[in-house]
Amino acid sequence: MSATWFAPFFLIFLIYACRGQRQWASATIVASFLQAASPLLVVAGGRINGLQPAYALLPVGMAQLAFESFNLKNAKLNRNYITSSHLFIFALTAVAIIGAFLLPRAFGGIAHVTPPRRQDVIELVHFSAGNGVQAFYIGCNFVLFTLIARVVHRGSISIRQCVGAIAFGTTIAVILGIYQISCDILHLPWPDAVINSNLGSAQLFNQNAAGVVHALGITRRMSSTFLEPSMMSVYFLGMFSLFGLGLKRWHMGTAVLFCLIVSTSATAIIGLCALLFIWTFWELRSGINVNSITALSLGMACLVGILLLYLIGFTGNHFGFITDKLHSSSGQIRSSLDLIALRTFRESWGLGVGIGSTRSSSFLTTFAASTGIPGLICLVGFFATLLTRAMSSKSVDIRALGLALATIIVGWSISVPDTTLSLIWLLSGIVCGADTHERYNAVAQRADSVSIA
Numbered sequence: 001m002s003a004t005w006f007a008p009f010f011l012i013f014l015i016y017a018c019r020g021q022r023q024w025a026s027a028t029i030v031a032s033f034l035q036a037a038s039p040l041l042v043v044a045g046g047r048i049n050g051l052q053p054a055y056a057l058l059p060v061g062m063a064q065l066a067f068e069s070f071n072l073k074n075a076k077l078n079r080n081y082i083t084s085s086h087l088f089i090f091a092l093t094a095v096a097i098i099g100a101f102l103l104p105r106a107f108g109g110i111a112h113v114t115p116p117r118r119q120d121v122i123e124l125v126h127f128s129a130g131n132g133v134q135a136f137y138i139g140c141n142f143v144l145f146t147l148i149a150r151v152v153h154r155g156s157i158s159i160r161q162c163v164g165a166i167a168f169g170t171t172i173a174v175i176l177g178i179y180q181i182s183c184d185i186l187h188l189p190w191p192d193a194v195i196n197s198n199l200g201s202a203q204l205f206n207q208n209a210a211g212v213v214h215a216l217g218i219t220r221r222m223s224s225t226f227l228e229p230s231m232m233s234v235y236f237l238g239m240f241s242l243f244g245l246g247l248k249r250w251h252m253g254t255a256v257l258f259c260l261i262v263s264t265s266a267t268a269i270i271g272l273c274a275l276l277f278i279w280t281f282w283e284l285r286s287g288i289n290v291n292s293i294t295a296l297s298l299g300m301a302c303l304v305g306i307l308l309l310y311l312i313g314f315t316g317n318h319f320g321f322i323t324d325k326l327h328s329s330s331g332q333i334r335s336s337l338d339l340i341a342l343r344t345f346r347e348s349w350g351l352g353v354g355i356g357s358t359r360s361s362s363f364l365t366t367f368a369a370s371t372g373i374p375g376l377i378c379l380v381g382f383f384a385t386l387l388t389r390a391m392s393s394k395s396v397d398i399r400a401l402g403l404a405l406a407t408i409i410v411g412w413s414i415s416v417p418d419t420t421l422s423l424i425w426l427l428s429g430i431v432c433g434a435d436t437h438e439r440y441n442a443v444a445q446r447a448d449s450v451s452i453a
Helices: 007-017 021-031 058-070 072-077 084-106 129-154 159-186 211-215 229-246 250-262 266-285 290-315 320-327 329-347 363-392 396-414 422-452
Strands: 040-044 047-050
Touching: 007 021, 007 058, 021 058, 021 129, 021 159, 021 422, 058 129, 084 129, 084 363, 084 422, 129 422, 159 229, 159 250, 159 396, 159 422, 229 250, 229 266, 229 396, 229 422, 250 266, 266 396, 329 363, 363 396, 363 422, 396 422
Parallel strands: none
Antiparallel strands: 040 047
């Protein structure tokens, strides 16, 4: 075990998180944006493993929950609540963890997979340490969701404070992203030993830029505090939905949109196109009026104009960038990995081969090949219940967070084949906790009005 150059910065997060549940929640939200960093590296079985900062803060949140449970003075704050979202994520966690240990053995010698550490080969599935590692992260996601939902539900941290922490984390990522591309022009050093200290994961922060971005003298694609540009695009698509479209904070939304364009990521382009439809559906569900129609029209015109200028600037035609990407060696490899994942799904009779056994180029195909139909049912049920509650909420903040979650899910499904996107589980927990807090207060107010009458 060895400490990294990020460890002193993590110590600041740790000290702040120990001050209370609100501080832990804020620190964890901000730390979720520092995805490419890790305070400690552990060498086990000849492999280097690093833990993301948001997951490394989990013991603090669990200790605070345990202390609260034994504190009789706070007994009145321990409102018991179970929602359908809790049931679905509990079932999802059970299916994934049990499957990680049983399915590789059940289909050993039958199903073909592309192992996570070596995607250039196809082999028969077998149980490995990777199954246990991914099962551990599945458990961490469950704990992360449960803790943040409980903290928000109890009112230890308000939804506005959560949004403020998200805004702070986004600002850090935007500033470091702009600094990253400025390094090429101004010949400044990039502190990869700190920001990219999670050597247990593949770091793709040195990918070459292309098109109009390269013509401006920028030779490196923006990845900011994330493992790769596509990972940054998934996060920033959600942040553009939250701040630019949901909360109408255009200064923050414009900065995030700039980073999405400069990232030259196909995920960003496809995600922005999908966002047009998601936003339209989301706004129409909340009611049709003159303001919503005007906002939708202006927003769509701006997004379409930016996308067209962006794509024309790359290739001289509207769709050349996407088609070139699909026909490139990278695009063909990604397509072949997804096809192998579908083959794995079929060879395992729709039950999957266990989380951590295989990895394709997108989350949806990887998850289907890993957890099968049971896992997909639980996953869809979990997010469907959350998004339905968010859309029907009277709170602007909850609806905006729901829109951000829906956008991230779309980008995640088509691009990033990992379950360790802590922001997704944090946003899910915030939406769940804020919704139950809102409903609890509404019931309490009705009970008070009845008693007074």
